Amino acid sequence: MTFVASLSGIEERTRHDYERDLRNHILPTFGDLDIRDGNAIDRTLVRTWVNTLQHGVADPVNAKQWLRRPLAPKTIQNLHGILFAILQDAVEADPPLRTSNPAARTRLPRLDDGEGGEGGDEMVFLTEQEFALIRACAKPDVRDMLTVFVGTGLRYAELAALQVRDIDPFGKPVPTLRVRRAWKRQADNTFKVGPPKTKQSRRTVALSSEVMDAVLPNIAGKGPKEFVFNSPTGSWWRHSSFYDRRWIPAIDDACSRGLTKRPRIHDLRHTHVAWLISEGIPLAAIQRRMGHKSITTTIDRYGHLLPYVDQDLIDAIDRALTGSLRAVA
Known part of the structure; x- marks a missing residue:
């Protein structure tokens, strides 16, 4: 929460949303861990957290219920962005609180995978x-x-x-x-x-x-x-x-x-x-x-x-090749 409270150049509503996301999605996994402990907060934990956000946590008693619902890819990317920023701030602190950011280069769900969970971000186009x-x-x-x-x-x-x-x-x-x-x-x-x-x-x-x-x-x-x-x-x-x-x-x-x-x-x-x-x-x-x-x-x-323009591309290549072959001849 200290990191979010210290952010400058953002609107208060944005700060409020960041704090909500921290409480609901980030602190339950990382809140009790020491940010300085590279063994506690590592790449494996970050990847496991992302997978849990993507697939959710089913209720073991009632298979039709969720303890934590799957989140849309865009939401996961936003949450990962907050976590990345917090860890990067620890890396860049003076003196540094940790040597590396385990959230760097995490593979995240694609926005176009069609599995956004409830309220997914897939665009709909109307005729x-x-x-x-x-x-x-x-x-x-x-x-x-x-x-x-x-x-x-x-x-x-x-x-x-x-x-x-x-x-x-x-x-x-x-x-x-x-x-x-x-x-x-x-x-x-x-x-x-x-x-x-x-x-x-x-x-x-x-x-x-x-x-x-x-x-x-x-x-x-x-x-x-x-x-x-x-x-x-x-x-x-x-x-x-x-x-x-x-x-x-x-x-x-x-x-x-x-x-x-x-x-x-x-x-x-x-x-x-x-x-x-x-x-x-x-x-x-x-x-x-x-x-x-x-x-x-x-x-x-x-x-x-965008429509495919294969014929235009082919014609452009043919013109270039024809010109180069003539120049050699």
Whole structure:
């Protein structure tokens, strides 16, 4: 806990989450051990801990119950990152508390292994027809919101914090919206509006005519600082409320009508990217639109969606070889 308390440059909610993860997942294994003892905290213990997180601990009495549920690969990577940072801090202390970091080079579960446990992180991509079905099954008061969501790729916290003054209906050459704020959960579980996730998240997003048609009815007659999308009570749409009262009922209804997927709300953002890639939009443009910090993030997350260009590759090699052989001849 001392390490987390001393971290600088992080939000209090992040510190709160780190402390929760320490209590729930790290201290039960490492809490009673001396961080200076290289024999007690070694690579074998770290690997055993990771395997336990991945596979869980079944209840020996009731096979259908868990003493500790399996965790998603992304969650395991995050927990391992905290442990690595704590041990590395001990290595770099003055004087050093230990000579090496046993969490270094640990093989972790792959994010694409399809075995993420409950609430896994596998992305779901919707076709245009599948999204249209979900939208039709949703209550009318959120259909425009869903259109803007999938039509812009905004994060939910950004979309819910969108205000009338962020919309420029007369932008040149096309209408735009500016992402300048997002809802952030605080340590006491309340929310407040703050800056977006990263510097790159502050961005201007071009709006198609279809998206603009969904925006206009929701800003008519409102003041500049009012939210574009409101719940039935007139407040902003809190994620948990939107999920329980609008998203899940729409997905359940869509599944009863033939939908074979159960997407999360965030999968509308993934779907937006998939549609752009299918139209041949360059990844660099997608990176800027999505507010990714690095093009590497975009490639790592969505690179597998890129179409194969084998013929183009072959043609390029043939041209190079033909040129080199002519030069020799």
